[in-house]
Amino acid sequence: MKRVTLAAAAASLLSGAAYAETEITLWHAMGGALGDTVNAIAEDFNASQDAYTITPVFKGTYEETLTAGIAAFRAGEQPNILQVFDAGAATVIGAKGATVPVQDLLSDNGAGFDIEDYISGVRYFYADTEGKMIGMPFNSSSPVMYYNVDALEAAGVTPPKTWEEFQSVTAPALKEAGYVGLSQSHLPWIFTENFMSRHNLPFATNDNGYAGVEGTKILVNNNAIKAHWTAVTEWQDQGYFEWFGTGWGDNQTPFEEGKVAIWLGSSGSFGGLSKKDLPFEFSATYLPYWEAVTKEPKQTFIGGASLFAMAGKSAEENKATAAFFEFLTKPETQFFWHKETGYVPITEAAYELAKKEGHYEAMPAAEIGIKQLSLPAGENTKGYRMGFYVQIRDVMNREYGRILTGETDVETAFANIEKEANGLLERFAKTQK
Amino acid sequence: MKRAGFATRWLPILLLLPQLIIIAVFFYWPAAHAVQSSFYLQDPFGFGSSFVGFDNYTDLLDNSEYRRIAWFTVVFTVLVTFFSLALALLLAVKADKVIRGAKTYRTLLMWVYAVAPPVAGFIGLIMFNQSWGPLTRLFEQVGHDFTLGVNYNDTAFAMVLVSVWKQVPVNFIFFLSGLQSIPKSVREAALIDNRSASGRFWDVTFPLLAPTGFFLLIINITYALFETFGVIDTLVKGEPGNNPMTLVYKVYVDGFRGNDLGGSSAQSVILMILVLALTVFQFRMVERRIHYT
Numbered sequence: 001m002k003r004v005t006l007a008a009a010a011a012s013l014l015s016g017a018a019y020a021e022t023e024i025t026l027w028h029a030m031g032g033a034l035g036d037t038v039n040a041i042a043e044d045f046n047a048s049q050d051a052y053t054i055t056p057v058f059k060g061t062y063e064e065t066l067t068a069g070i071a072a073f074r075a076g077e078q079p080n081i082l083q084v085f086d087a088g089a090a091t092v093i094g095a096k097g098a099t100v101p102v103q104d105l106l107s108d109n110g111a112g113f114d115i116e117d118y119i120s121g122v123r124y125f126y127a128d129t130e131g132k133m134i135g136m137p138f139n140s141s142s143p144v145m146y147y148n149v150d151a152l153e154a155a156g157v158t159p160p161k162t163w164e165e166f167q168s169v170t171a172p173a174l175k176e177a178g179y180v181g182l183s184q185s186h187l188p189w190i191f192t193e194n195f196m197s198r199h200n201l202p203f204a205t206n207d208n209g210y211a212g213v214e215g216t217k218i219l220v221n222n223n224a225i226k227a228h229w230t231a232v233t234e235w236q237d238q239g240y241f242e243w244f245g246t247g248w249g250d251n252q253t254p255f256e257e258g259k260v261a262i263w264l265g266s267s268g269s270f271g272g273l274s275k276k277d278l279p280f281e282f283s284a285t286y287l288p289y290w291e292a293v294t295k296e297p298k299q300t301f302i303g304g305a306s307l308f309a310m311a312g313k314s315a316e317e318n319k320a321t322a323a324f325f326e327f328l329t330k331p332e333t334q335f336f337w338h339k340e341t342g343y344v345p346i347t348e349a350a351y352e353l354a355k356k357e358g359h360y361e362a363m364p365a366a367e368i369g370i371k372q373l374s375l376p377a378g379e380n381t382k383g384y385r386m387g388f389y390v391q392i393r394d395v396m397n398r399e400y401g402r403i404l405t406g407e408t409d410v411e412t413a414f415a416n417i418e419k420e421a422n423g424l425l426e427r428f429a430k431t432q433k
Numbered sequence: 434m435k436r437a438g439f440a441t442r443w444l445p446i447l448l449l450l451p452q453l454i455i456i457a458v459f460f461y462w463p464a465a466h467a468v469q470s471s472f473y474l475q476d477p478f479g480f481g482s483s484f485v486g487f488d489n490y491t492d493l494l495d496n497s498e499y500r501r502i503a504w505f506t507v508v509f510t511v512l513v514t515f516f517s518l519a520l521a522l523l524l525a526v527k528a529d530k531v532i533r534g535a536k537t538y539r540t541l542l543m544w545v546y547a548v549a550p551p552v553a554g555f556i557g558l559i560m561f562n563q564s565w566g567p568l569t570r571l572f573e574q575v576g577h578d579f580t581l582g583v584n585y586n587d588t589a590f591a592m593v594l595v596s597v598w599k600q601v602p603v604n605f606i607f608f609l610s611g612l613q614s615i616p617k618s619v620r621e622a623a624l625i626d627n628r629s630a631s632g633r634f635w636d637v638t639f640p641l642l643a644p645t646g647f648f649l650l651i652i653n654i655t656y657a658l659f660e661t662f663g664v665i666d667t668l669v670k671g672e673p674g675n676n677p678m679t680l681v682y683k684v685y686v687d688g689f690r691g692n693d694l695g696g697s698s699a700q701s702v703i704l705m706i707l708v709l710a711l712t713v714f715q716f717r718m719v720e721r722r723i724h725y726t
Contacts, residue, residue, distance in 0.1 A: 004673025015458025061671060063690040070477045070692060091692055095478035244563060245582030257564070393693040394673060398498070405584055423492065427696070430474040430483045 005171050022152035022320040024080035026056045027072075029065040029305065030139065033272065037340045042051050045327045054081075062088070062305060069310070073098060078310040080321045083138060085305040089126055090387040092308055093134050094213065094432055099308045100318060101128070102136040102325060109322035117329075121373025122346050125383035126306045129210055133307035136325050139343040141268035142300040143190040144368045145288065149281040151261035159262070159283075162291045167231060167263075171240035174261045181240040184264035185251040188396040190287070191232070193384065194300045195225055199293045200378035204425075209385035213429040216386065218395075221418040224293045229410045233403060243404045246397050267369025268304060270342030274363070284365035286372050299375040301383055304343060335359075343348060344370040387428025392421045443636070464705065470698035478694035489699035499683070506679045509593060513657040516597045518649060521604030522642075526634065528605070529612045539609065546602035550660060554667025557595040561587075582669065582676060589677045592668055596661045604649050611645035614640070643723045651715055658708070680704055 020197075027213050030038045037056050042056045059065040062085035069082040070091075082099075084092045092099060106113040115123050115133060121142070138311035147159050152170075155177035160166035171181035196203040201224060203209075206216045235241035242260065245248040255263035260279055264287065273282060289297040305330075309321045327333055334350030337343060339359060345351045351370055354360065360367040386392060399413040408416075437446050471489050475482030493499045524542055531538050548556070560568040560579040572579035579587050615638060622639040639646075659681050666685075667674045673686055680700065688697030 063671075067689050067692065074479050091477055095476055095480050098478040243583065245580070246672040246676070247582060247670040250563065250582060250670075253564070360665055388691055388693055391687065391693060394686065394691070397672065397674040399675075401583070403674065407585065407675070420496075420498070424693075427474055427492070427693070428486060431476045431481055431695075433481050433483045 004305075006302045021051060021053045022038050022316050023053045023055065024317055024320045024324065026054055026083070026307070026324075027059045027065055027069055027079040028056055028083040028375060029059060029062045029085070030083075031058060031060075033137070033275070034341055037337065040340075041328070041333060041337065044333070045126040045324055048327065049323070052323055053417075054320070054324050066091070073310060073312075076312070078288075078312065079319055080310060080312055080313055081324070082308050083305045084135065084308055085126070085141065086301070086303050087393055089135070089306075089383075090209070090213075090389055090428070093126070093128060093385070094387060094428075098311055099134060100311050100313075101132055101134045102307075102309060103133045105309050105318060105322050106325060107127050107409045108279040109319050111322050111326040112126065117347050119344070119348055119370065119374055120345060120377055121350060121370075121381075122302050123382075125302050127383075133250040135308045136328070137302060137304075137346045138307045138328070139267040139268060139304040139337075139341065140302040140306075140346055140373075141304040141343050142302060142369050142372050143184075143186070143194050143264055143287055144267045144284050144372060145264055145283045145286065146255065146269070146273065146282055146365075147262045148179075148255070148258060148260075149283050151177065151258070151280070152325070155179070155261070159285045160288050161286075163231065163288050164291050166288055167235060167240065170262075171235065171238070175239055177261075179261040180242045180259060182235065182256070182262045182264070183242055183251045183254055183260045184243065185248045185266075187246075187400040189303055191228065191263050191400070192220065192225065192396055194287060195228060196384075197299065197301045197381045198287055198289050198297050199224060199294075200298045200380050201293075202380050204386055208380060208383065210383070213387055213425070216425050216429070218386065218392070218418060218421040218425065220421065221414045224290070226410050226414055227292075228290065229400075229403060229414075233410065236404060243401075246401060266303060266342075267372070268341055268343045270366055271340055272342070272367070275343075282366045283363070286368065286375075296376070298378040298381045299373055301381070302373060338366075342366065342369070344373060386421075386425060387431070388424040391424050392417075395424075449605050454533055467698045467701045467705075470694055471702050472695075477694060485695065489695045490703070492696065493699055493703070502678055502680060502683050505589070505677045509589070509596075509677070509679060510654055510657040510662075512593050513596045513600065513661065514650065514653040514665040516593070517600040517604055517653050517656075518646070520597065520645075521601045521649075522608050524601070525605050525612055526638075528593045528609060542605050545598060547607070548599060550599060550663030551667045553595050553599040553605035554664040557581075557591050557664070558670075559669055561591050582674070585675060588668065591663070592665055592677065595664050595668065596657065599664065600653060600656055604653065607645050607649055608642065611642045615641050647715075647719060650719070651712070654711065655708075658704075 016428060026042070028038055038056050042054050046053050049125045057079070059068045066084055066088045069078060069084070103113050106432070121366070122137040122140050123133070124131060126137060127133050144158065151174060152159060155173040157170045157173045160170040166181070172180045193203065201222065202219050204216050204218050206212055208218045232241060236243065242254070244254060252265060252269070254260040256276065256278055270284065289299060307325070309318065311320070331345055331347065331350040331353040334345040334347060335353045335357065338345040338350065338354055345354055398419055399408065399417050402408040403410055403413050472484060472486060473482045474485050474489070519636070528535070528539055528542060560566050561579065562569060563580060569579045581588055581591050619637065619641070623633045627633045627636065658679065661679065662681055662685070665678060665682050673682070678686070681704065684697050684700045684704065687693045687700065
């Protein structure tokens, strides 16, 4: 390993001397196998041309990566590209002058940009008020429903389409068959944000926060979601649902162990699950919805993260960044990323390529994420833009944890979330002056 | 008696200078910066900011969650300090009596000291793993369904346990050397006066250990307040959720995770004032009662 790095370093030194390549850096939060895939893409890019070299650097969790990027920016040492996750979007997009909008970057460097090339679910999540794309969607995912095929067969049920079906048919049968019906891995993301999107409910005033920070209020304290949460606590009492803590893995493990039959996770979990050699067959389908709330369920939000070109770099380096983005959106690169990780391909062309290559014939579940993101859109499905959203999520996690441990009730919890979130939004608006 | 002194005025200042510079750069300057930021709400990237006066402070004091975290911090600090000191003292007194194999015994008691806080936290995670943790199993035996990361009290218990476990060896080393520095003659005199071992301990040994104990008290309170960060971060896996946390962890959560620089600066200032008050209190009230020999 060490020798390889040394050799690579020597090679890059030599080639640097020969061609004077422009070097750019990418700070990302992709650990483990995902990080290996990022490195593979970077190596492919470096090998594909002689003018630029990109160096990916793993900076820890999403939160740590964003904080590192901000600290570096303030010190004038920012990387060329910073990966920022969904909850950090308002922070990075709000700071005009911190980034070069990807749309401008690509057009200015002759790479061409057409927002219609991107699949509908990813177009506007990282866009500004006017719909200009600021961040390049990179690892885009959506919450989907994974299920243990063997368990559902043993219980004699099919994957539930609606929550009504889950609570009256699926969960009781699974319990009979000796399974806990359901677990999920991210309460704010799956049981809040995407609950709003799936049911086309407004999540915040000011056009879900896109129209500006001034006066934006969260609309989380509504009857539809409170009814959902009341149902969740009932499922918990009946043994249909179990919560294993705020950590992602704590809730995924019982599914992998075969204790829980249905798990709500990320479409990006697909790659990891299929490499794990689980003792049962698993598949995936759309996130259920409440028929009582809507008869026409909509697409979900993209989660994951996107890549931002940081401002304050030379034209030469920005050109290299544009070239990397162009490489990244190539159908072949997107298909490779999609196949390896389970994250959705972000362009129509890449999706077509995956279909043509027969990727979904072997694994239909791999297509669920992108199909869900391509479901009909509604006025509230393009995304949400709220500042200090990382803390708002922390507040949600705290209150939801208290609901699920019986420390508080649904009504009080949502009143608290609304109050504290609005306080944070008001504070954030003051930071933007 | 002639007072020793410096011939020139500048030499002592020159000799103090390196230390003063270090304090200025690493304490006064950041502290002043924190005080300043605490009156602003600023964009993390440094583009916009508004002066908000004491709003950051009043927001905190109005927040029931912040008060709950402050209360937890107090309880946590008292528990960790008390149990770390008490267990270490007990072990030191017992180890002091061991003659055969004393070295091995002492080394075994001390080596946990070498464990870094996040590693200690990680060991805690393993011991309390929800599906196969040995301590979880143990609690199962006595009929308690221990769920780390789900139940507030269970997580708090694990935090206290791991923090105490990590701190006992340091206290043990100090207490043991404190015990061994008590003159033999004093002990022998005590032996004649009082036949009860516990009576001798409380009347003679304990007061003589007081300087060590006072020093350790301050060290342990500081440890519980600040250095348990790694343990807490590891035990909650970086996702606080509904788990308990201390004030220092809250500063990190809001400042470094949430990028709320104003709010987290205000929290740091509050902590600074608390620690200052605590130190003054300790030296005024407690140290007076201690006799250094």
